[in-house]
Amino acid sequence: MELQTLISPGTARTETFTVEEQHTAYHIGSGDERVLGTPWMISFMERVSNRLLAEHLPEGYLSVGVRVDVKHLAPTPIGARVRVVAEVLEVVKNRVLLAVETWDEQEKLGEGTHWRAVVERERYMRRVLAKRTTDDR
Numbered sequence: 001m002e003l004q005t006l007i008s009p010g011t012a013r014t015e016t017f018t019v020e021e022q023h024t025a026y027h028i029g030s031g032d033e034r035v036l037g038t039p040w041m042i043s044f045m046e047r048v049s050n051r052l053l054a055e056h057l058p059e060g061y062l063s064v065g066v067r068v069d070v071k072h073l074a075p076t077p078i079g080a081r082v083r084v085v086a087e088v089l090e091v092v093k094n095r096v097l098l099a100v101e102t103w104d105e106q107e108k109l110g111e112g113t114h115w116r117a118v119v120e121r122e123r124y125m126r127r128v129l130a131k132r133t134t135d136d137r
Contacts, residue, residue, distance in 0.1 A: 007091055011056070012085060013085070014083060015048045015083075016082065017044055017084065018082070019035075019036045023078075025038070028040070033075070034077070035078075041072055041110050045084055045110070046065050046068065048085070048086040049098045053096060053116060061118055062118070064124070065114065065116055066116060066117045067114070067115040068115075069112050070112030072109065072110050073109055074104075074109050076104045082103070083103045085099075085102075085103075086099070087099045089113070094119065095118075096117075098115075099111075099113060
């Protein structure tokens with residue numbers, strides 16, 4: 001599979017999420033306030049990036065996150081709508097570099113980059129299963 005023929009720089013996806021209690025720094029223990037927690041902001045960025053690549057991959061392939069480098073720039077309260085944009089910057093062999101940004105209704109919340117690797121699902125799951133103990137099977 002030639003990934004460069006399936007996904008090209010400039011390919012993008014945008015999704016919108018609503019901040020709920022479960023997404024807050026307070027709820028997940030990463031902070032003391034009921035605002036969007038950084039781990040959830042990153043999760044939203046990864047989710048949109050994954051869905052973007054999934055739209056372009058053939059049957060039997062998936063993408064997995066391998067690196068995230070982001071800045072969380074501003075707080076966002078419960079109930080706010082958060083827009084997440086992921087855009088392909090570069091495709092190198094089986095790796096895809098994406099620019100990721102997050103906005104609320106007033107300002108940019110976060111920005112950075114996210115690398116994902118494209119792998120064969122069956123091979124990937126064999127590696128996962130090989131790590132399970134006999135008690136897990």
